[in-house]
Amino acid sequence: MIAYYFQLAVAHLRRNIWLTALIVAAIAVGIGSSMTVFTVLYALAGDPMPWKSSHLFAPSLDTNDPRQPREKGLQTYLNAGLLSYPDAMAISGLHQALHQAAMFPVTQVARIDDPVVLPVNVEAQATEADFFTMFDVPFVSGAPWAQKDDDARANVVVISESLAAHFFPGINPVGRTLQLGIHDFRIVGVTGRWAPFPAFYDPLGVTNAAKIKSGPELFMPIETAVDREFAPTGFTSYAALFAADQLPKWPQGTPILKIYFATPMFLQTQLWVELRSAADAAGYRRVLEGYAAQFQQRSGITWMPATSLRSMREWLSLAPQTASMRRELGLAAWVAFGFLLVCLANAAALMLARFARSSNDLAIRRALGAPRSAVMTQCLVEAGVIGILGGVAGVAVTLLGLQLERLSVPREMIRAVHMDWQLVFATIAAAAFVTFGAGLYPAWRASRQRNVWAFGSL
Amino acid sequence: MLTMNRLFKVYRTETIETHALRDFSIEVQPREFVAVTGPSGSGKTTFLTVAGLLEEYTSGEFVLDGVQVRTLNDRQRSQLRNEKIGFVFQAFNLIPDLTVGANVELPLRYRSMSRVERRKRVGDALARVGLSARPNHFPSELSGGQQQRVAIARALAGSPRLLFADEPTGNLDTQMALSVIELLEDLHRGGATIVMVTHDPDLAARAQREVRMVEGQIVPCARPKRMAIHGTNASRRGAA
Numbered sequence: 031m032i033a034y035y036f037q038l039a040v041a042h043l044r045r046n047i048w049l050t051a052l053i054v055a056a057i058a059v060g061i062g063s064s065m066t067v068f069t070v071l072y073a074l075a076g077d078p079m080p081w082k083s084s085h086l087f088a089p090s091l092d093t094n095d096p097r098q099p100r101e102k103g104l105q106t107y108l109n110a111g112l113l114s115y116p117d118a119m120a121i122s123g124l125h126q127a128l129h130q131a132a133m134f135p136v137t138q139v140a141r142i143d144d145p146v147v148l149p150v151n152v153e154a155q156a157t158e159a160d161f162f163t164m165f166d167v168p169f170v171s172g173a174p175w176a177q178k179d180d181d182a183r184a185n186v187v188v189i190s191e192s193l194a195a196h197f198f199p200g201i202n203p204v205g206r207t208l209q210l211g212i213h214d215f216r217i218v219g220v221t222g223r224w225a226p227f228p229a230f231y232d233p234l235g236v237t238n239a240a241k242i243k244s245g246p247e248l249f250m251p252i253e254t255a256v257d258r259e260f261a262p263t264g265f266t267s268y269a270a271l272f273a274a275d276q277l278p279k280w281p282q283g284t285p286i287l288k289i290y291f292a293t294p295m296f297l298q299t300q301l302w303v304e305l306r307s308a309a310d311a312a313g314y315r316r317v318l319e320g321y322a323a324q325f326q327q328r329s330g331i332t333w334m335p336a337t338s339l340r341s342m343r344e345w346l347s348l349a350p351q352t353a354s355m356r357r358e359l360g361l362a363a364w365v366a367f368g369f370l371l372v373c374l375a376n377a378a379a380l381m382l383a384r385f386a387r388s389s390n391d392l393a394i395r396r397a398l399g400a401p402r403s404a405v406m407t408q409c410l411v412e413a414g415v416i417g418i419l420g421g422v423a424g425v426a427v428t429l430l431g432l433q434l435e436r437l438s439v440p441r442e443m444i445r446a447v448h449m450d451w452q453l454v455f456a457t458i459a460a461a462a463f464v465t466f467g468a469g470l471y472p473a474w475r476a477s478r479q480r481n482v483w484a485f486g487s488l
Numbered sequence: 489m490l491t492m493n494r495l496f497k498v499y500r501t502e503t504i505e506t507h508a509l510r511d512f513s514i515e516v517q518p519r520e521f522v523a524v525t526g527p528s529g530s531g532k533t534t535f536l537t538v539a540g541l542l543e544e545y546t547s548g549e550f551v552l553d554g555v556q557v558r559t560l561n562d563r564q565r566s567q568l569r570n571e572k573i574g575f576v577f578q579a580f581n582l583i584p585d586l587t588v589g590a591n592v593e594l595p596l597r598y599r600s601m602s603r604v605e606r607r608k609r610v611g612d613a614l615a616r617v618g619l620s621a622r623p624n625h626f627p628s629e630l631s632g633g634q635q636q637r638v639a640i641a642r643a644l645a646g647s648p649r650l651l652f653a654d655e656p657t658g659n660l661d662t663q664m665a666l667s668v669i670e671l672l673e674d675l676h677r678g679g680a681t682i683v684m685v686t687h688d689p690d691l692a693a694r695a696q697r698e699v700r701m702v703e704g705q706i707v708p709c710a711r712p713k714r715m716a717i718h719g720t721n722a723s724r725r726g727a728a
Contacts, residue, residue, distance in 0.1 A: 031597075034597060038585075041585050042585065045585060390581075391583050391585075394581045394582075394583060394594075395594065395598075396542065396566075397540065397542060397569070397575050397581075398569075398570065398575070398594050398595040398598070398642070398646075399566050399567065399569050399570020399571070399595050399598045399599075399646070400566060400570075400598050401562055401563045401566035401567070401598075402562050402566075403562075403563065404566075404598060
């Protein structure tokens with residue numbers, strides 16, 4: 031019987047082609063705009079490392095006086111789960127996790143000793159040797175540096191395949207020298223493609239947006255970066271949060287970066303740890319609390335520093351880079367949802383008109399023995415067919431919407447903002463479902479039509 | 489076949505209460521051909537909609553082919569209507585999107601019936617009304633008389649026990665009207681029970697019995713009861 035209703039629906043749609051087009055357009059615009067926003071939100075909610083993110087945690091330590099009002103910018107850094115460099119290194123140095131790595135992004139000009147090859151401004155990651163194992167970074171050549179290189183503050187780097195191709199086309203660069211600033215670094219490894227999204231290793235979104243979609247171009251030991259006074263990317267804007275009189279007293283002429291890296295009030299270092307299982311989190315929280323107690327004792331402060339240990343997903347929900355976009359898109363989602371409701375209300379009104387035009391046929395069917403449920407089913411099948419057509423048109427609207435979104439969203443999101451078969455089916459299914467819902471009342475009305483007219487006026 | 493006893497049908501709005509059927513009683517015997525006549529607003533439409541199970545009545549008793557109608561839900565009423573009642577409308581009421589064959593097949597679609605059985609019944613019904621050659625035509629491609637024949641074929645396809653005809657010749661010219669009424673008479677001779685609503689006294693005169701309605705009630709009818717219509721002059725309607 032459903033097949034019969036389907037045939038009737040198609041015939042009916044072809045008979046009223048303009049009314050059909052109007053309803054389909056209303057549904058397509060509503061569902062297309064909603065699916066566009068949903069897709070971007072979905073991309074933002076993505077898990078950068080779904081296969082092991084449940085084992086990855088971001089510890090944080092807030093040593094600031096809780097009684098003092100938070101400067102807004104500072105709160106942003108706290109939300110990003112950032113620690114001061116000394117705290118991050120000290121907690122990492124406890125080696126209480128399976129793997130641990132402190133990190134911050136660095137931007138440096140890289141060159142080689144060949145005037146023909148142009149220097150490149152590289153987006154680098156200053157981190158620890160465990161980073162590569164913890165985040166499953168693939169290597170096409172060489173290997174990560176060793177922990178002893180971290181300890182020795184060795185001038186070693188790992189570079190990306192694309193950077194290797196720029197400086198050393200056709201040559202294995204392992205063992206060769208790369209200049210960063212005024213320092214020479216030995217290349218120990220070349221990574222394959224590694225570009226997780228969202229880019230959790232760049233919590234403040236300070237890395238060059240054009241480059242982040244291909245992942246960091248260079249990695250160096252974090253202590254080497256500090257020792258060579260490579261400023262974290264975005265350092266200038268961060269330092270500007272603090273008035274000069276807030277800075278700790280250091281001897282005249284001390285480089286600002288030296289003060290910065292030695293002072294617990296400055297938060298710009300990220301720490302990630304890998305635990306053997308999620309159940310180990312409680313134990314690691316005790317480690318953090320123990321460190322906080324030591325900190326309190328050591329620094330003589332009256333308050334206990336606040337600690338937290340967020341899972342990858344918790345961290346993503348709070349990280350400023352994704353959280354602000356989520357807030358904006360959350361609002362956009364409500365607007366899109368409201369727009370969808372308006373479109374569906376229009377579609378429902380048009381379906382009311384459509385079924386009213388069919389009332390003659392439906393009344394004849396009732397007279398010939400169709401129960402109300404059969405009439406309603408026939409109308410709902412027609413609504414479903416309209417919904418599927420609206421969904422197909424909605425896919426086109428979604429594609430257009432995503433193209434527009436790709437022009438406006440941060441570039442690191444572009445890779446995630448795309449249409450796949452899942453989205454195509456989801457769009458069509460959503461359109462069919464909501465149109466079915468919107469068609470319920472018109473179909474119910476159609477099934478309750480009085481039949482007296484069918485006999486004419488006697 | 490059909491018994492209504494002290495039946496009331498009241499339409500209510502916020503301000504008006506209309507008694508469309510008022511203490512209405514009628515009995516139609518199997519194989520009977522009854523004409524229902526009366527002025528406009530006398531309740532003939534209401535009688536047909538209630539008797540055809542398209543509307544519920546307010547009070548009274550209604551038994552159709554031995555079934556107490558009051559107790560039935562919509563699905564049961566629809567099934568009873570589908571299996572036991574056929575309709576022939578003044579305006580034919582064919583669905584313009586469907587072919588002649590599909591229109592005739594319509595009541596059979598709401599039964600659990602195989603496609604083969606449906607096709608056979610459609611073929612038989614069209615043969616009875618002389619339209620075997622037109623199953624793939626659309627209603628708009630037929631004359632008014634042919635459309636009414638299709639409507640009769642549709643009513644017959646379900647093998648109903650009771651046929652309601654509402655001004656079946658009202659939209660037809662004299663010749664076509666004659667052919668349609670002769671077809672109804674043939675069906676009656678074949679054993680069908682027919683209740684026909686009409687304004688036309690000549691048409692009513694061709695029924696076995698005439699029931700006259702005024703203000704929702706049956707009133708005495710001046711015309712003497714005809715005992716039989718078999719063998720009547722088929723050209724009478726045409727002469728009129």
